[in-house]
Amino acid sequence: MENLYEKLGGQDAITKVVDVFYEKVLADETVNQFFRNTDMKKQRRHQSLFISWALGGPNQYSGRSMELAHKGMNLNDEHFGAIANHLAASLREFNVSDQDINGVLDRLTTMKNDILYK
Secondary structure: OOOHHHHHHHHHHHHHHHHHHHHHHHHHOOOHHOOOOOOOOHHHHHHHHHHHHOEEEEOOOOOOHHHHHOOOOOOOOOHHHHHHHHHHHHHOOOOOOHHHHHHHHHHHOHHHHHHHHO
């Protein structure tokens, strides 16, 4: 059975989804302030590798842990929801089924405790 990484089309497809995702995130005043001083080229690369790993692809992500990456940001449920919604909307633009989108969001929700209120 194909994992979500393969089903979505591998690394190239994930990279395209991440580009659309950050267009949405950077246009959203709920969360865009967290990226004001961020090297977005580096951020997109890290996010692409991280999402690929989270979807069952090869583990090429060598960035900081989720807890360290979000330390001091004090993210809350509203922020997490906004990011999840932007990811879901980005995946929909690539004709990913709602069932698969829910699988992606379920996988990311398992990391919620490492991300929020840090």
